[in-house]
Amino acid sequence: MKAVKVSGLSLRYGSKEILRNVSFCVGEGEFFLVIGPNGSGKTSLLKAIAGLATPSAGAIEVLGKCRTQWTRREFSRQVAVVSQHVPDDFPFRVAETVLMGRSPHLGLLQGETAEDRRLAEEAMAFTGLSHLAGRRLDQLSGGERQLVFIARAICQAPRVLILDEPTASLDPAHQIRILDLVENLRSRQKVTVVMISHDLNTAALYGDRLLLLCRGEVAGLGAPSEVLTWQQLEKIYGCLMLVDESALGGSPRVTPVPEKYRLRGAGGSGEPRFP
């Protein structure tokens, strides 16, 4: 069974076509990354998978069941979503917010049980938030707030975790912390991860497979070394990028080339000096 199976997906807002005939599969326990330039339809794709946007054509299967057959509630017990923007005025405390991840598992008037509180404590310990448990979210930094919302998603105990650029606008230390956390969740608890990243190097370092979107269509799908080639990236992003091997081994490393370096090599003829 595939965790996510998208076939022939198209999506339009009004007359504007956002996604066109997108097909791919995400295996269970895979770290799957969606990359692409601004406006290529990444967020819309994730929203469609999460059931927050309605496709105009095509089918989406999540955990072996067609998206339309899931009830909202059942779905939210299996799939958690961390969106790009976390409200900065959310007035609850950290522990309360993480505990809200249990909501999909509770009845209308049912209070949280001791087991729910234990899960929330676990999620806070896992994300290193235990010492902040009593703090209000509107008193935390942006990075800490994002962590709280990820802990909330973990507390939801999902089998699939969908993240829309969770590390945008965070400093490198917070970025790595969050990404390692997600990677741990995947490797230890076999949670399938579908994540958008603007950072191609992040994608290369963490992704099992990448989906490169361009103007709503699939431009590349495969292992990082297959998708991240300089020819492909120049075509899609319209910007020259140097692709070499990361010193960490194995994965490709992408460096956008500033203009002042572009004319070097090949006798200054304007050709890039690579590959």
Place this chain on the structure above:
Amino acid sequence: MSVPFLSVWGRLLPAAALLATALAAAALLGLAFGSSGASWSLLRALWPGTEGADPVASAIIWEIRLPRVVLAAVAGGALALGGLVFQALLRNPLSEPYILGISGGAAVGAIVGMLAGLSPFPGVSLSAFAGSLATLTLVLTLSGGRSALRSDSLLLGGVMMNAFCGALIMFFISLSPDPQVRNILFWLMGDLSLAGRDQLSLLWLVLPGVIVVALLARPMNLLLMGEETAASMGVNVRAVSLALLVVTSFMVSIVVSQAGLIGFVGLVIPHIFRLLFGPDHRLLVPACLLGGGAYLIVCDLAARGLPSAGEMPVGIVTALVGAPLFIFLLWRSRR
């Protein structure tokens, strides 16, 4: 850090018990104090089996003061809940049924219904409801739909709606020779002095709204995370928002058609209880219901107790308290 993990019921029960006591105390005060000062002995008429012992006391308590206290309690509770719901749904801490012009719309609807000769129920209730829904739709549309709800255009739209509804109220009342349409002060400043026993039968109509709001307390918490996050956690955002807006408007319409325009209760009460109990709506809903009731009874007591030539409308007291708080909150949000 054990405090954040206290269970909801563990926090709710003591708070509810405390506020229920406060409400009961306020109600007893409201029954004991009248235009002729305090008279605790009158309260004996409340005791079962004492009917006929003192017909005057019995009439004062059962026909005049009890309806007034009950109306104040229900109106205060419903208006406080209305404020709580609007603040959560519109993500604007300054929104409230009166400030947004929803109450004004209900008043105009009620007056039109009365002029058309409709019965109090369902006729006037429904015309008040239609008026409140019309202003709600207009204000939401004017402010740019649900995406721009943080903006001040929401409040500006409400202010204009209020001015317009105020003018319509005066216009219709000046047209009307019908004594049933009541006096202008009743509609513009809210007045509980006309409360009678026959009105109380309509107040039950508020109950379904209270139940719906109480059941949706957790989804209201989740909605504060943003609509998409709430949806991803199993909340049917559209259905929940629509249900809350509709039942709140209905509750407010019932209250307005029975008590006129009483402003700012929905601003003062939720803000006080957020300071005391934090942001959890599972606590705030019962707290606002009980506390709002107690608050309006006390405001009505103050309106009766303050030196004045005649009866002072309770809306004057709530506005004297609420409007400065509104200005303070507005000032603080701009710093």
